[in-house]
Every structure is written in C-alpha cells, then in structure tokens.
Amino acid sequence: MSRRRHGKKPTIALWMLVAVADVALLVATGGLVALVLIAASLAIIAGGFVAGRQLLAQQKSNPLAVAQKERADSARRRA
Template identity: 65%
Template sequence: MSCRRHGSKPTIALWMLVAVADVALIVATAGLLTVLLVVAGATVLGGGFLAARALGRRDAEPAEAVVRRRA
C-alpha cells in the first residue's frame, strides 16, 4: 500500500485549474452575457435565502442584558 497523503496542496491546485478551465469552457459555449446573468441571479437568490434565514432566526423577545452592580 502507498503512504501518499490525500488533499495535498498540489492536488488541490490542479483541481482548481480544472475548475477554472471548466468555467472558461462554459463561458465560451454559452456566452459571457448569459453566464453573467446566471451568476447574478444565483447571487440574488443566495442573498435572499440568507436574508430569510436571518429574519427567521430573530427572537420574538429581545435578550435581556446581564448587568451586575457592585453593592
């Protein structure tokens, strides 16, 4: 058996280059404007999802501040 480590930096860098090449191929195939519209739409949807989660997590009653006074 080999003792090679998984997840080393050169391997991650290689896969990042593959991902960048995939994005370049998608842009070349679909067109720059189309890809920018899709990315903008995904960003808006993601922001809306995060805003909905943040609004849903608000407590009904505000948390009481703990204040201690010295006697």
C-alpha cells in the first residue's frame, strides 16, 4: 500500500503564504525607500548633466573672444 506523506502539501501552502506576506511587506515598506532612491538618482543625474554642460561650454568657448581678451590684457599691461 502506498501512503501519502502527511504534511507535504500543507507545508508548501504555508511557505507560499509566507512568501506572499514577505512580498507584501517589501512592497509596503519599499514605497518610501523607492521614492527616496528615485529622487536621489534624479538629483545626481541632473547635477551631472549641468556639470557636463558647463565643461562643454568652457571647452567650446569662442576662440576670437579669447584672442580679443588676450590682446586687451596685453594692451593694458603696456599702458
């Protein structure tokens, strides 16, 4: 005679309930954490974007304006 193991199916059901409860707790507590992480990530990305634009603006400065400024500076030194 074959006997079914006692407690096998209820154990799986119990662990499934525990897993569902864990996921529900993570979702409930993760809302605030996710919001803070998203806000921090956006701030870092925005800061990097602004810094990159400033660096590119410095590198792409107008060569004529730089030459004129150098001439003006040298003229002031001579006078």
